Amino acid sequence: MDIKADSLYQEMQAMIGQARLQTSATPEVQMNPNSGSEFSTMLKGALEGVNSMQMDSKQLQHSFEMGDASVSLADVMVAKEKAGIAFEATVQVRNKVLDAYKQIMNMPV
Template sequence: MKIGSYDLAANNLYADMQSMSNQAQNRIMSDSKVDRNVINPTSSNFADMLEKAIDNVNELGQTSKEKVTAFEMGDRNVTLADAMIAKEKSGVAFEATVQVRNKVLEAYQKIMQMPV
């Protein structure tokens, strides 16, 4: 069955879709003005994202340590609640980081066990 210039047979439909997809990608990639981030604006370097997350966890830990020390030294600007909340935020962030690390290691081990 034909509609327009496209054959709707099951085998030909898939081939036509692949052909159109390849043509569109080639057209986008051949345009030298197109930046890779325009094609997929959400793409980020995993290493950069991981570094930012670890820096954030480190910052939360430092803030927690500073608030606890300030409270222990008798600073009236830092309440017990402030110190406890900062400590909990730091602990939750650290635990989340450990869980991400565990999942990455688990995925790596599964990939390494795959037959080649």
């Protein structure tokens, strides 16, 4: 089972680098109308990845409990930890998004 968090992190770093290049190349901020849909697509993919990790972990746990000889306890524990870490990261991202939303809503107009 591979962790998709590394690829997600690399994609985010690449997006940050592209954003910095765009803002440094032109003094005015360019609004991309598709950026919202790209972000939502990326967020949806990340959530689906976390969900699939949790489902795989649950399936491995069930297989181990049923006595499947091809599944070891170490595999089950590693899968559970990966799913737990991915879920915690998702919660932290949600918290940061909510904080940013609250700050934007409290800005004077």
